Amino acid sequence: MPTIRDVLSTFNLFADLPPLALDNLALSMHWHHAMRGDLLFHQGTESNLAYLVVSGRLRLIQHTSDGKDVTMADFMPGDVIGLGTLLTGESYPGSAEVLETSELVTLAGPPLWELLNSQAMFGVRVIQMLAARLHEAHNRIRELSAERVQQRVARSLLRLVEKVGVADHNGSVRLDIRLSRQDLAQMNGTTLETISRTLSFWETEGLLESRREQIVILKPHALVRIADDLPI
Amino acid sequence: MPTIRDVLSTFNLFADLPPLALDNLALSMHWHHAMRGDLLFHQGTESNLAYLVVSGRLRLIQHTSDGKDVTMADFMPGDVIGLGTLLTGESYPGSAEVLETSELVTLAGPPLWELLNSQAMFGVRVIQMLAARLHEAHNRIRELSAERVQQRVARSLLRLVEKVGVADHNGSVRLDIRLSRQDLAQMNGTTLETISRTLSFWETEGLLESRREQIVILKPHALVRIADDLPI
DNA sequence: CGGCACGTTGAAGGGCTTCAAGCTCTGTGG
DNA sequence: CCACAGAGCTTGAAGCCCTTCAACGTGCCG
Secondary structure (H helix, E strand, O other): OOOHHHHHOOOHHHOOOOHHHHHHHHHHOEEEEEOOOOEOOOOOOEOOEEEEEEEEEEEEEEEOOOOOEEEEEEEOOOOEEOHHHHHHOOEOOOEEEEEEEEEEEEEEHHHHHHHHHHOHHHHHHHHHHHHHHHHHHHHHHHHHHHOOHHHHHHHHHHHHHHHHEEEOOOOOEEEOOOOOHHHHHHHHOOOHHHHHHHHHHHHHOOOEEEEOOEEEEOOHHHHHHHHOOOOO | OOOHHHHHOOOHHHOOOOHHHHHHHHHHOEEEEEOOOOEOOOOOOEOOEEEEEEEEEEEEEEEOOOOOEEEEEEEOOOOEEOHHHHHHOOEOOOEEEEEEEEEEEEEEHHHHHHHHHHOHHHHHHHHHHHHHHHHHHHHHHHHHHHOOHHHHHHHHHHHHHHHHEEEOOOOOEEEOOOOOHHHHHHHHOOOHHHHHHHHHHHHHOOOEEEEOOEEEEOOHHHHHHHHOOOOO
8 A cells, every 4th residue: 555645646736745745744644445335424514624535436416305316526536525615614515425445535624724825836726626626517507507318418428438438449438437327317417217218218229338337338429419419 | 996906905805915915916907897798708718817896796607509598607796707717727618798887807817826826825715715606506506406497496586685685674675686587597597488487476476576677575485485395 | 046226118297498479668769 | 758679578388308106127246
């Protein structure tokens, strides 16, 4: 197992920190191991830690009053979960669920504040991270406001192709994650039944193949046309 | 007309800056006067300025490929428009439309960078601003994903009550802005017809009164129950 | 190999959009 | 000052997209 110090230096967020600051920071952090299904924190609890994802995959979900879960964002290695919340002192706006067994490193408030006060470039990195997240969130708002379910699902499959797509020998792309109909539904503000029907239809059209929690995109370009609402 | 220097010191974002830094910053900024209907910038153009709202009201809209507009956020005095974009070097993700004649102050990249490098607390303020915006965006995503139009409209009316509500003598609250059905539709991912029907229905129920671009909430509490999907 | 989570498919129906037609208010220029 | 153009609003009708409920497969894992 690498040291926290070694791990930090591999991520963009800490790229500008001088060695000494990195050493110091590493001393204040701790490993956190989490299994699929775990929650790092619960919606509404008070925020006192942020988490740097070293390996694995997680998502931030919000629970609605009538029991549905909505996926707000997902996190891969290099992402930080709960940073904005920690810095504004609010309680967590959602729950962080572990999708694949993950190694994380915890980040407490005080060392974070010290870093922000002493290392201006770190603040800029944080700003850029938040700006990117805001940008993503705005795109999802536009999609949810103006697009049909089909378009949104096509778009989220294409995003997953970028993030976790593995090219197959014959030109198709396999999504290298466990991905249930329910997951896709929560990512797109729809129901698992609608997702099932949509995927089944696309399968009959030859656009993709799907098994239990597993999708292989055969014709990415056709999905692009659907996402952009162009004629086939 | 007050000087830019005087104006800056009234806003939270600049509260931590020492006098000298404020002086310097003010020298690099310029007044920008904009009328209702103006666009500060267009979606897709390159970002080279951010704007501090001194007075007036604006909104950020995204245009969809099929000609609809979606309102992403609105801005009041003290808010900064385009800051995240300016700092990440992306092109503007939407267009900034002036809703009420506004006085703004422009903020260029270089002085902003200098400020971030020399004044750590300024970076923290920016982070908190972006975190708050991200929080708002996540809430809208949850609403768009899981709630019906009625709930979302009720919620946005209640938000407007907080922001621009003026208490009337008889216990009702008037929204002190021009607010068309179209505006509400773009804020809630629906159509002006649905907004019109919804408001008409609420008017027959005695929850509110509405005229052209003008709404008076008679029973805010009833709207809260609708927003939370509780029985009446 | 039994149980349970995941997935499929059908049927019914409701919420919302879309298209259409006509109304009302507001500001402006003759 | 009034008429009129146009922006804003209302209301109806048709129908589609999607949800909801329900019943039944299917595959994985302990």
